[in-house]
Amino acid sequence: MIEVEALTKRYGSTTAVDGLTFTARPGTVTGFLGPNGAGKSTTMRVVVGLERATSGRATVDGRRFADLPAPLHAVGIMLDARSVHPGRTAYAHLLAMAQTHGIGKARVREVLAQTGLESAARRRAGTFSLGMGQRLGIAGALLGDPATLILDEPVNGLDPDGVLWVRRLVRELAAEGRTVLLSSHLMHELALCADRVVIIGRGRLLADAPVQEIVDRTGSGSLEEAYLQLTSDAVEYRTDATAGGGR
Numbered sequence: 001m002i003e004v005e006a007l008t009k010r011y012g013s014t015t016a017v018d019g020l021t022f023t024a025r026p027g028t029v030t031g032f033l034g035p036n037g038a039g040k041s042t043t044m045r046v047v048v049g050l051e052r053a054t055s056g057r058a059t060v061d062g063r064r065f066a067d068l069p070a071p072l073h074a075v076g077i078m079l080d081a082r083s084v085h086p087g088r089t090a091y092a093h094l095l096a097m098a099q100t101h102g103i104g105k106a107r108v109r110e111v112l113a114q115t116g117l118e119s120a121a122r123r124r125a126g127t128f129s130l131g132m133g134q135r136l137g138i139a140g141a142l143l144g145d146p147a148t149l150i151l152d153e154p155v156n157g158l159d160p161d162g163v164l165w166v167r168r169l170v171r172e173l174a175a176e177g178r179t180v181l182l183s184s185h186l187m188h189e190l191a192l193c194a195d196r197v198v199i200i201g202r203g204r205l206l207a208d209a210p211v212q213e214i215v216d217r218t219g220s221g222s223l224e225e226a227y228l229q230l231t232s233d234a235v236e237y238r239t240d241a242t243a244g245g246g247r
């Protein structure tokens with residue numbers, strides 16, 4: 001479970017996250033949405049201890065990330081699939097992660113198989129396509145068999161097969177009782193795989209409800225329409241094509 005409570009993060013005069021509160025619960029895929037610069041990545045980075053909150057708090061299973069005894073087992077993270085050392089093979093990358101937690105080679109092979117990377121295991125990550133890099137990032141997130149997963153744009157760069165695979169995977173993870181927090185700009189995809197969505201704009205909460213409830217409450221025909229309506233005042237860079245709710 002992820003709990004974000006009155007979280008504020010400032011960078012100098014920029015307030016990236018502004019008094020944000022929400023909970024991502026076990027057995028649920030929570031979609032995390034917002035326009036560019038809304039504060040999604042910053043929130044996720046605070047949750048996983050890469051940034052320090054200016055005020056408020058963010059916890060995983062009731063603990064701050066820094067206080068988790070074995071982080072890989074508590075929370076699987078894919079924030080930036082490109083953060084892998086390009087000279088390392090997929091296998092070596094995962095093995096190095098595994099060794100920090102006493103996880104064995106068998107589990108490394110298991111996640112390589114689960115993410116469809118078996119045949120690419122001995123290839124250097126620097127030669128991977130965007131989609132293969134995403135798969136490797138997801139493999140790393142799954143490695144510790146964590147109860148919580150945080151995936152930033154997991155379908156970015158995936159082909160239709162890959163998109164379907166991620167959709168099934170996150171649904172399975174939630175069905176196993178895990179907490180999944182997933183950000184994406186692909187509304188159609190989120191509507192298919194998320195149970196509820198948390199929408200933020202300019203660092204503030206705009207909506208936190210089941211997908212259907214948000215669609216109904218806004219009188220929209222789709223999550224995309226509801227999203228455009230809810231974020232219409234919170235978009236910093238809007239082109240003519242999207243001004244006025246996409247009409």
Ligand SMILES: Nc1ncnc2c1ncn2[C@@H]1O[C@H](COP(=O)(O)OP(=O)(O)OP(=O)(O)O)[C@@H](O)[C@H]1O
Nearest residue numbers: 011014015016034035036037038039040041042043
């Ligand atoms: N390290 C940093 N230093 C200064 N400002 C930052 C830093 N990181 C983020 N910001 C600012 O904080 C705000 C929120 O950025 P963030 O990356 O969290 O948004 P986001 O919702 O993830 O956006 P996107 O959809 O474009 O990835 C932006 O105004 C951004 O410029």
